Amino acid sequence: MSESIADTDVADEASAETTNGRFDEVRTLTQNGLWSNNPALVQLLGLCPLLAVSGTVTNALGLGIATMLVLIGSNVTVSLVRNFVPSEIRIPVFVMVIATFVTLIELFMNAFTYGLFMALGIFIPLIVTNCAIIGRAEAYASKNNWQLSAIDGFMMGLGFTLVLVLLGAMREIIGQGTLFDGAELLLGDWATVLRIELFAVDYPLLLAVLPPGAFIGMGFIIAGKNWIDHKREQRNQTDSVKKVERARVTSA
Amino acid sequence: MSMVAGIIALAVLALAFGLLLGFAAVRFRVEKDPIVEQIDSLLPQTQCGQCGYPGCRPYAEAIANGDDINKCPPGGQSTIEQLADLMGREAKPLDDAHGVEDVKKVAYIREDECIGCTKCIQACPVDAILGATKQMHTVIADECTGCDLCVEPCPVDCIDMIELQQGPERWKWDLEQIPVTQLATEVKS
Amino acid sequence: MMTQMRRNGLILAAFALVSTILVMTTQWLTEDRIAEQQRSELMTTLNSLIPPALHDNDLYADCTLVTADELGLSEPQPVYRSRREGQPTALALRTTAPDGYSGNIHLLVALNDNGTLLGVRALSHRETPGLGDKIEVRRSDWIHSFQGQQVRGADDPRWDVQRNGGMFDAFAGATITPRAVVNAVQRTLLYATEHQQQLFNASANCSQSGDMQ
Amino acid sequence: MSSLVHQFSHEDLLRNRDDIAAGKLWQFPGGIHPPQRKELANKTAIRRLPPPSRLLIPFKQHIGQPGTVLVQEGDHVLKGQPLTAPGPNSGLPVHAPTSGRIKRIGEHPSAHPSALPVATIELLSDGEDEWAEKHPIADYTALSSSELIALIAEAGIAGLGGAAFPTAQKLAADGQLDYLIINGVECEPYIVSDDRLMREHAAGIVRGIRILQHISGVKNVLIAIEDNKPEAIRAMQDACSGTENLAVRIVPTRYPSGGERQLIQLLTGREVPANGLPKDVGLLMQNVGTAYAVYRAIILGEPLLERVITLTGEALQQPGTVWAMLGTPVDTLLKQAGYVPYPNARVIMGGPMMGFTLPTLDVPIVKGSNCILAPAKRELPASTTEMACIRCGACADVCPASLLPQQLYWLARDHDHDGLREHHLADCIECGACAYVCPSEIPLVHYYRQAKADMREQYIEKQKAEIAKERFEARKARLEREKQERLERHERAAEARKRALAEREAKAAETASASGSDTTGEPNKPANDRVAAAIARAKAKKAEQQKAAQATENPEGQADAKPEAQTESSNSAEALKASPDEAPENDPGNDKKARIAAAVARAKAKKAAQQGSD
Amino acid sequence: MSFYIASSPHTRQRRTTARLMQLVIVALIPGILAQWYFFGWGVILQLLLAVTTAYATESLCLHARERSSLSALRDNTALVTAMLLAVSIPPLAPWWVIVIGVAFSIIVVKHLYGGVGQNLFNPAMAGYVVLLISFPLQMSSWVAPVELTGQHLSLFESIHLMLFQYTSEGYSVEQMRMVASGTGLDAVAMATPLDHIRTDLSQGLTLSESLQAPLFSGLAGLGWQWVNLAYLLGGLFLLQQRVIQWHIPAALLASLALLAALGTLLAPDQLPGMDIHLFSGGTMLAAFFIATDPVSAATSNRGRLVYAALIGLIIYLIRSFGGYPDAIAFAVLLANMCVPIIDKYTRPTTYGHPRRKLQ
Structure with a gap:
């Protein structure tokens, strides 16, 4: 799992620089979830649904929200029970919690957003195997209180959803020249007005619509993030001159 | 009916697996992580403390x-x-x-100037300096790790860090660094 | 060791218990709604094929399962009957074109009591996006070209794509998909007109709430 | 022979021996056909030059330890007189190639691609070329192998094919041998030293071979010569005719068939195991030049003083071969061959495939040198810009060791030492065939050399780190122990003090000084005080100097230091006098103390000057 | 005076990448001429477009990567990529098809992977696959060989068609194809032989029935057989010039021929025979020009044999049982993916090391 990747330097930095106020913790969680430790872009978790259902914004949004709900639910539950669960059975317990939430979400989607449920197909039950969820349960929720865990779940879920939607938008625009095609499946009939036809295509660029397009698009999004990080780092490099005190091995 | 059956089945399964995990946790406990040893063996053992830890092992x-x-x-x-x-x-x-990566160096004591204070001897983490109180000290070049911890304590500043002399055997084929101007005028035509 | 084992087992069992109860309850709560959703989904398609004027019965409920080679699969397929004032008016059959470009194409074929096609819809398929998927109503009008057609027999030359001298357009770049659909519809139509009486008289036995997949 | 057992079953081995005896030739993988260009230098006989006026003789001209020098600057030496005694581990001596005076013993640029300075004896020839006493052996068969080996070692003979491995060491290895292979292949383009030697001294070579046969006890000898040297083949065949067990094998011209391992594969179909030696597969190989040198050392009693050098390349007006004394500077040789210099020229020691460019011409000919190649500007295409590898695999096709050069190249660029080991970088013979064919003009061999050097360096560093770790831990243990001891001692001392206090207060001071006589433990207290005082004074002065240096400009800072150092020296001298502690041997007079103080002051002054200049 | 210092060897064969690529381009000429003769001006137009796009994107990428563009441009690798892609696509495909394809090859497959020598996949074939799955319609409308149409579309009509997708008289490629399928003779667009066989077989026709079509005459389909022979000629030139080794073409053709023979033996009416497989579609182009791309092929000779045999196998499987009529591009890309593992297991035994025994 992703323990080693999770909570990287940004978390350290933030907590080192400031007092451990709750506000700072929330800020750190936000930053981690949306950017510096984004489950899709940095941890590269949950790629299977990410790549499979990001054909349109609607599908992406649907799966993203489902994942987010599961994440919040599982994080809160895991955080609440963390003190009662011995470490050797924590993974089965986490999995059970997650599976329960996924099943609940699946049932609700089946009942209330049937069209979307049909469109997303197998990928809703597959949320169970989305490593991002158990990763957060293990790396964060099992060590923090439920409020913070809920925020963490929300932010991670949001980060995941945003990437999913971005990828969905890219593929939808390039592939068929529209946005929010089929939004009514998710949001009800009024949402047909959301559909934007950017340009009419005689021949959809099938590459974007098909799974290879998802891989290529994902590659570009990750590259873009790395590029931005690189630029920011370059900008910051000049003003971070610190000198670390050298430890003396011997008495002098 | 099926509901009850499902609930019972899952509960029983969970119970069984819980017992199994409890057993495994006791039976297959891993004692110690040898990773520190592996890390330590990769570190250069200069014991210079530049990492902020007193020695290579603490850093490991x-x-x-x-x-x-x-x-x-x-x-x-x-x-x-x-x-x-x-x-x-x-x-x-x-x-x-x-600090920055540097060429390999060894400490060298300018023996004329050494006052025999033994401060450097105490500073050397690998006991690579020979000498006694009020006697001139000298560095065993082969044992010196080049950590330069002895330089600062020297009250008379008689320790230099000099670049390790390399012979043709240990030359690293850095062709660009050959001093080509040397003796170049020898060829007369 | 025993205490630890017992503790772990019990905790895990407790979690399992709570989880299962939760899931079961939710399922019980949403059951009806899900059934309703599935039904309304199928009804939408059926209604778009069979005009409301043609029937006053519950199409969804008036359904029988038949097994016939002509319908492409060896499993029983549902047939929905439309009646007005008790009189048979139209039929909607689920059928399958087994020779699509990449696998089965599931269709819903509706015809009225004199053997004229009311319409055809593709329910699910795996045809090449951009080429074969023009059989979907949301991608192309092509599927509407069946409306109002009749079949004169198994060797009716009009029932083929234009390229082979038939009356159906073969959309650009693909011939296999439309040909498969045309053939399947033709077979179904022949079967349905032949067994019309039998189909209308069969008892409604689609006990499972509509299997769309 | 154990490796032979691995390579062949018993029957196969017998068949293999029959095949070898029947003159079968095998194939080695890869290889290239670069333009030969041998005709430049092989037309004329080997010239003998007058002794050069100045000779540069490095201590170490072979693989192994350098010897210890036997002569002093200013000594007069005779031709053939040993200048060094062999070092440990089968080191070889070097001899005076001619008579003359030792001008200097010191560092001089080496005949090495780096031209890094090495210990060298500079000899000025007196022009007499006067021999020291020679000890020719009339009948070598009367001597035992070990005696002859000792004589060969004394004569300083190292493999003259290029590697300069001590011949005696090679001969001394025991084991059952099938064949002695005499390497006259000389596959590198341009080089004709062995070619000319075989043409002119075939008889001597054969006599040398006989001696080698006698030493190693090998019955059968194969003399391998490439088919592009018909005269040499004829000469050797003539010299061998009528003798038993000597067979000349003509091998096809292909580079690098003269490599030891490749030639073994070519002649016997056997493979020398990695990290093994030819003797592991029952073979011994010597260069023709070595055989000739052995003949001269034993029969004529002449140590290895000169060798055949090919002087070639279109920048020379008279290319050809010469007998060059070891230690002859390259520029002397080139001048005699009519070198026409041009800017940014290339002078290559060795052949175009494996030789190295010389950064300076003031380097000597050594035992392993066989050629000086001075190409004209456009003669050999210089390497152009290195382009990206296109993985064409041409390098792998020509690699005689069946390595994957491009894989090694990627790994070398990545500094992936594990990968390099796994891909057997160590088995690369640096023949350069891969770089020769590379369409992207990647200097592959250079990458391998650097990687090898890196790996060697890392290995040494690793060893050093191990030692450092041990020493560090030993030190920690010692400090811990000492701390314990000190604690105990303090306790004891405190008790003693208590007792003494109870008895007599006056004796307390003596107890204290007694406890201070430990050397390794806490430094002597009074001495400490003294030094501390000196330092405190020095610091105070430095502060003043600093101020002064900052006020004025830096040069004054240094000048100021002098008088003050003097005043300080008197101070510290007093301080020293005032402390009647131990270490009387350290007290030869005020002089020394003054020096110490001066050193402190100097250091301070320097620091101040530096700070001032910052 | 200072001396020039360099590492050995001090001499080189002087057979640079650029020179090798020039030879490849020369070797392509017979095939291109044959294609031009049988399929008309479109081939040349596609080539021109491809080469222009290649140079434009290549210099763009080099500029963006801050490399000196001149020397890298001169290595001709982009040129070869563009030409291979251009001769692979239907001659009358709209202009933007080849532009997108070449741009994708150069930008994504070549430069995003690190430029020359770093690409895992054959750029031309990756570009081809992108086009094939993105524009199946445009990519499946081939031109009828001149033997069937009698004469070519004029240069003007070809340009018009490529630019606007209609001839000056307002026919689209598809429309001409429709007409062609009706009458068989008077239009320019039709399926390739492999496509034709595939369609017929899926309609339940037997192979021999399918081969009755006017498209088939002689070895393996009008036009195509000659194009393949021309590429074979170019390939032999490359072999003779030692630009490529025999291993890849031999293994590829042998494995394909063997499988085809086997197929004929087992199901003579369902599976096309050796002649069709070897001399139709892009077989010869693949064997001598595409699979031999050194960057994405296996590196040792033994590895090359395995690699090429694998390509042959995949080509055969996809042609016979897969979703596409021809399969060169997919086969090459799939084999490209296997290259690291092939390389790992076909490493030659280093001199002096014990021969590895097969487990």
Whole structure:
């Protein structure tokens, strides 16, 4: 799992620089979830649904929200029970919690957003195997209180959803020249007005619509993030001159 | 009816697996993580303390506990890469807050100026300086790790860090660095 | 060791118990709604094929399962009957074109009591996006070209794509998909007109709430 | 022979021996056909030059330890007189190639691609070329192998094919041998030293071979010559005719068939195991030049003083071969061959495939040198820009060791030492065939050399780190122990003090000084005080100097230091006098103390000056 | 005076990448001429477009990567990529098809992977696959060989068609194809032989029935057989010039021929025979020009044999049982993916090391 990747330097930095106020913790969680430790872009978790259902914004949004709900639910539950669960059975317990939430979400989607449920197909039950969820349960929720865990779940879920939607938008625009095609499946009939036809295509660029397009698009999004990080780092490099005190091995 | 059956089945399964896990947890407990040893063996053992820890082993322990791997200037980039390999982390450039990678050096005591204060002897982490009180000290070049910890304590500043002399045998084929101007006028046509 | 084992087992069992109860309850709560959703989904398609004027019965409920080679699969397929004032008016059959470009194409074929096609819809398929998927109503009008057609027999030359001298357009770049659909519809139509009486008289036995997949 | 057992079953081995005896030739993988260009230098006989006026003789001209020098600057030496005694581990001596005076013993640029300075004896020839006493052996068969080996070692003979491995050491290895292979292949383009030697001294070579046969006890000898040297083949065949067990094998011209391992594969179909030696597969190989040198050392009693050098390349007006004394500077030789220099020229020691460019011409000919190649500007295409590898695999096709050069190249660029080991970088013979064919003009061999050097360096560093770790831990243990001891001692001392206090207060001071006589432990207290005082004074002065240096400009800072150092020296001298502690041997007079104080002051002054200049 | 210092060897064969690529281009000429003769001006137009796009994107990428563009441009690798892609696509495909394809090849497959020598996949074939799955319609409308149409579309009509997708008289490629399928003779667009067989077989026709079509005459389909022979000629030139080794073409053709023979033996009416497989579609182009791309092929000779045999196998499987009529591009890309593992297991035994025994 992703323990080693999770909570990287940004978390350290933030907590080192400031007092451990709750506000700072929330800020750190936000930053981690949306950017510096984004489950899709940095941890590269949950790629299977990410790549499979990001054909349109609607599908992406649907799966993203489902994942987010599961994440919040599982994080809160895991955080609440963390003190009662011995470490050797924590993974089965986490999995059970997650599976329960996924099943609940699946049932609700089946009942209330049937069209979307049909469109997303197998990928809703597959949320169970989305490593991002158990990763957060293990790396964060099992060590923090439920409020913070809920925020963490929300932010991670949001980060995941945003990437999913971005990828969905890219593929939808390039592939068929529209946005929010089929939004009514998710949001009800009024949402047909959301559909934007950017340009009419005689021949959809099938590459974007098909799974290879998802891989290529994902590659570009990750590259873009790395590029931005690189630029920011370059900008910051000049003003971070610190000198670390050298430890003396011997008495002098 | 099916509901009850489902609930019972799951509960029984969970119970069984819980027992199994409890058993496994006791039976297959892993004693100690030897990762510190492996890290330590990658560090250059200069014991220079530039990483901020008193010696290589403490730094190895710190790395095992999640400290950055880019704090060892004597090891340089190659050590960072090996550590990155071992730890499954990403290799970063050397953190120059801890110093910069340098050529290999050894300490050299200008013996005329040595007053025999033994301060450097106490500072040397590997006992590579010979001498006694009020006697001239000298560095055993082969044992010196080049940590330069002896330089600062010297009250008379008689210790130099000089570049390690290299012979043709240890030459690293850096063709660009050959001093070509030397003796170039010898050929007369 | 025993205490630890017992503790772990019990905790895990407790979690399992709570989880299962939760899931079961939710399922019980949403059951009806899900059934309703599935039904309304199928009804939408059926209604778009069979005009409301043609029937006053519950199409969804008036359904029988038949097994016939002509319908492409060896499993029983549902047939929905439309009646007005008790009189048979139209039929909607689920059928399958087994020779699509990449696998089965599931269709819903509706015809009225004199053997004229009311319409055809593709329910699910795996045809090449951009080429074969023009059989979907949301991608192309092509599927509407069946409306109002009749079949004169198994060797009716009009029932083929234009390229082979038939009356159906073969959309650009693909011939296999439309040909498969045309053939399947033709077979179904022949079967349905032949067994019309039998189909209308069969008892409604689609006990499972509509299997769309 | 154990490796032979691995390579062949018993029957196969017998068949293999029959095949070899029947003159079968095998193939080695890869290889290239670069333009030969041998005709430049092989037309004329080997010239003998007058002794050069100045000779540069490095201590170490072979693989192994250098010897210890036997002569002093200014000594007069005779031709053939040993200048060094063999070092440990089968080191070889070097001899005076001619008579003359030792001008200097010191560092001089080496005949090495780096031209890094090495210990060298500079000899000025007196022009007499006067021999020291020679000890020719009339009947070598009367001597035992070990005696002859000792004589060969004394004569300083190292493999003259290029590697310069001590011949005696090679001969001394025991084991059952099938064949002695005499390497006259000389596959590198341009080089004709062995070619000319075989043409002119075939008889001597054969006599040398006989001696080698006698020493190693090998019955059968194969003399391998490439088919592009018909005269040499004829000469050798003539010299061998009528003798038993000597067979000349003509091998096809292909580079690098003269490599030891490749030639073994070519002639016998056997493979020398990695990290092994030819003797592991029952073979011994010597260069023709070595055989000739052995003949001269034993029969004529002449140590290895000269060798055949090919002087070739279109930048020379008279290319050809010469007998060059070891130690002859390259520029002397080139001048005699009519070298026409041009800017940014290339002078290559060795052949175009494996030789190295010389950064300076003031380097000597050594035992392993066989050619000086001075190409004209456009003669050999210089390497152009290195382009990206296109993985064409041409390098792998020509690699005689069946390595994957491009894989090694990627790994070398990545500094992936594990990968390099796994891909057997150590088995690369640096023949350069891969770089020769590379369409992207990647200097592959250079990458391998650097990687090898890196790996060697890392290995040494690793060893050093191990030692450092041990020492560090030993030190920690010692400090711990000492701390314990000190604690105990303090306790004891405190008790003693208590007792003494109870008895007599006056004796307390003596107890204290007694406890201070430990050397390794806490430094002597009064001495400490003294030094501390001196330092405190020095610091105070430095502060003043600093101020002064900052006020004025830096040069004054240094000048100021002098008088003050003097005043300080008197101070510290007093301080020293005032402390009647131990270490009387350290007290030869005020002089020394003054020096110490001066040193402190100097250091301070320097620091101040530096700070001032910052 | 200072001396020039360099590492050995001090001499080189002087057979640069650029020179090798020039030879490849020369070897392509017979095939291109044959294609031009049988399929008309479109081939030349596609080539021109491809080469222009290649140079434009290549210099763009080099500029963006801050490399000196001149020397890298001169290595001709982009040129070869562009030409291979251009001769692979239907001659009358709209202009933007080849532009997108070449741009994708150069930008994504070549430069995003690190430029020359770093690409895992054959750029031309990756570009081809992108086009094939993105524009199946445009990519499946081939031109009828001149033997069937009698004469070519004029240069003007070809340009018009490529630019606007209609001839000056307002026919689209598809429309001409429709007409062609009706009458068989008077239009320019039709399926390739492999496509034709595939369609017929899926309609339940037997192979021999399918081969009755006017498209088939002689070895393996009008036009195509000659194009393949021309590429074979170019390939033999490359072999003779030692630009490529025999291993890849031989293994590829042998494995394909063997499988085809086997197929004929087992199901003579369902599976096309050796002649069709070897001399139709892009077989010869693949065997001598595409699979031999050194960057994405296996590196040792033994590895090359395995690699090429694998390509032959995949080509055969996809042609016979897969979703596409021809399969060169997919086969090459799939084999490209296997290259690291092939390389790993076909490493030659280093001199002096014990021969590895097969487990």
